[in-house]
Amino acid sequence: MAYRSALEARVAKKTTKAIVDYAMLEDGDRVMVGLSGGKDSWALLQALDVLRQRAPITFSLIAVNVDSGYKEYKHELLASTCKARGWEFLSEHTNIGETIDDILDDGATPCSLCARLRRGVLYRIATECGATKIALGHHADDFIETLLLNLFFAGSLKAMPPKLVSDDGAHVVIRPLVYVGEDEARAYAKECELPIIGCCCPACGDLGLQRQRTKRMLMDLEQEHPGVKQSMLKALSNVAPRHLLDTRLNPPGDLRRHAGLKSHATPEEAAPEVAQDSGVAQDFSPANTRLPLTLVRS
Ligand code: SF4
Numbered sequence: 001m002a003y004r005s006a007l008e009a010r011v012a013k014k015t016t017k018a019i020v021d022y023a024m025l026e027d028g029d030r031v032m033v034g035l036s037g038g039k040d041s042w043a044l045l046q047a048l049d050v051l052r053q054r055a056p057i058t059f060s061l062i063a064v065n066v067d068s069g070y071k072e073y074k075h076e077l078l079a080s081t082c083k084a085r086g087w088e089f090l091s092e093h094t095n096i097g098e099t100i101d102d103i104l105d106d107g108a109t110p111c112s113l114c115a116r117l118r119r120g121v122l123y124r125i126a127t128e129c130g131a132t133k134i135a136l137g138h139h140a141d142d143f144i145e146t147l148l149l150n151l152f153f154a155g156s157l158k159a160m161p162p163k164l165v166s167d168d169g170a171h172v173v174i175r176p177l178v179y180v181g182e183d184e185a186r187a188y189a190k191e192c193e194l195p196i197i198g199c200c201c202p203a204c205g206d207l208g209l210q211r212q213r214t215k216r217m218l219m220d221l222e223q224e225h226p227g228v229k230q231s232m233l234k235a236l237s238n239v240a241p242r243h244l245l246d247t248r249l250n251p252p253g254d255l256r257r258h259a260g261l262k263s264h265a266t267p268e269e270a271a272p273e274v275a276q277d278s279g280v281a282q283d284f285s286p287a288n289t290r291l292p293l294t295l296v297r298s
Helices: 006-021 039-054 075-085 096-103 111-128 140-153 182-191 210-224 228-235 252-261 272-278
Strands: 030-034 060-067 089-093 133-135 163-165 172-174
Touching: 006 039, 006 182, 030 039, 030 111, 039 060, 039 182, 060 075, 060 111, 075 089, 089 111, 096 111, 111 133, 140 182, 140 210, 140 228, 210 228
Parallel strands: 030 060, 030 133, 060 089, 133 172
Antiparallel strands: 163 172
């Protein structure tokens, strides 16, 4: 089966790489795709359906929509589109929107509570419909935005996992679009003529939200320095734990022991990644090979 376009081939290639890199799928999997009707979840469903027909393993798909209960939400459009394309579909009607209004403090951001509530519903439906994997439509931009949000506002250096096992071990969440950019997901959903619908939530598109602010900042940066986002994505799989301040990664006692053991070693032997990364102490001539560790800067 040929790809319909160069864009589809690119999206399929990136999705396949993610599936392989993180061992996301196994033979016989029943994959439940969280379908909100936004461009990302449509792109994911379409990409997985294309891969399903070409993959050397067998897996099935079921699209599941968690309807938050907003009156204008066009869930029937999701049902009719899935039916027309032969995709198994299930919609769960909830009052998540109302619940959020009731329990959230004035001015607080609803998105993380909303995501937690929706995740709970998805877990329950996954059990009910026998899904072995839950696929979510987070793309590369979501990963780097989350990294920055945690860095700027939560004092934590983390993005989100491409593959996650739930705390009770019962569910496996996968994010096969981790290498696909938001622009590609948008263009792909449009090319496939999938009906993109809004979630109808009052917070949706609120430019005051920290995520929207971070998104704009990244957009500006990318315009000024093309490739910045790609570099950030690459950084997430190229971590240098010893260059961070977390004592859980670098117990001070271990560092002292390491420094003591290596005090007579060359800078490269003592701290190879420092020597390589810093550009300092690259001269390994006899005069330089007895540098104390403290002189090797990063
Ligand atoms: S914008 Fe609305 S629907 Fe989307 S995550 Fe936030 S609260 Fe939930």
